[in-house]
Amino acid sequence: MLRADGKSARSVYSSPMKDGTPDWFENCVTELTASGTQRVWSVLVTIFGDLAPKESDQISGALISKLTGMAGIKAEATRVALHRLRKEGWIESTRVGRNSIHSLADFGRSQSAAAVPRIYARESIDPKTWHLLLADSSNNSRQELSDLLLTGDYVSLNSQTAIAAGPAPSGIEDLLVLHSDDISAPDWLRDKCGPAELKNTYDHLLGTFRNVLALLPKGGVADPFQSTVLRVLVVHNWRRAILRHPDLPKAFLPEGWNEPSCREIVHQLLDSLPRPSLADLESELGS
Known part of the structure; x- marks a missing residue:
């Protein structure tokens, strides 16, 4: 596992499982965090970018702790990661009574907005030139x-x-x-544009996303916190892959490149796990 500073440490993550046999949600979380390479600050960037991208959007510290805790991240690691994001200009925080309220700063908002087209486009881009x-x-x-x-x-x-x-x-x-607008791409160019490590990442993600989709309840996820946690983890896994390379024509990429298949199933998952209302989540948290 990795700490918020990227160093190896088992103490950052705890098992989301309760005593006894894990249920479908716990199995989904396990699938989406199995690699153990999620950096806590990066997960928080995904939370803010997906749930609170607007200048007016705010998330309470209590809600962040609820979501990260259900994802198996320990409270101390979350606090350290929030401190790092404030220090680096990603987020701004204020105190309201005994609670903290967090939002994206100008820098964080611009960085998140720049990534939106790559992350949320429903079709893979195949540039013609x-x-x-x-x-x-x-x-x-x-x-x-x-x-x-x-x-x-x-x-x-x-x-x-x-x-x-x-x-x-x-x-x-x-x-x-x-x-x-025309090219004959040799194998060495395809391997350069779609290196084996990244190709393997998409192969692994495709299997993970398929497993999670199969585990979701057929009637939808009733618990808004479970739905939100799974949505964040899906977006986070996808974001970490799709932002590692630029858009390139299909002719530049190796055979069996599974990014388009991953994108398709990501949107099936996001349709099943719709973006929640922050106000609803905060209200549910306080009830």
């Missing part, structure tokens, strides 16, 4: 390429070449830019 950037040996050219690689929109083919979907951004000065 792409462009290649080629740097020469000059420092200016290499620096310009390095700066563009930081955007996360590009796949680096080598130290002087990168590709991305769609047209090139304006203002490029020291790079050779080539646009095309």
Whole structure:
């Protein structure tokens, strides 16, 4: 398991199981947290980004503790992660009586909004055009390429070449830019764009999401907290995969690339686990 600071520690997570045989919800949580690599601060980013993305949205500390506790995260780890997010400018917190109220700060809101199209689009993007950037040996050219690689929109083919979907951004000065809508992609390019580790991640996620979908009650999830926890964990697992690579044409990706299949089942799950009203959750928490 990982602590909020990313270091290994068993104490961050506790088993969500009650005494006796685990029920369907506990089995779902186990499926969605089995990798043990979820960082608590990152789970909180998912909670805020999915449940409270607007400037007016606020989540009480009590509700956050309820959701993370049901996900098997210990209270101390949640407190440490909230402190980290405040320190790094992701969230803002205020005190109301004996409770804390949290919301996304401007930085956190902009970061979350930028990720929304990648996370929630119902269909995988298959761009019809792409462009290649080629740097020469000059420092200016290499620096310009390095700066563009930081955007996360590009796949680096080598130290002087990168590709991305769609047209090139304006203002490029020291790079050779080539646009095309046709390509013969060799296996080495497919392996570079869809590396084995990421391909395996999608293979694993597909199995996990299928198992969770099969475990959900046929009549829907009656408990709003259970529904919300499972929704957050589904979005979190999906977010951690889909934001690790840019959109690229299918021709650039290896055979058996399961991102589109994962996306389809993610939306089946999210349709079964609709985004709740924060006011309803807070009211239910206080009842």
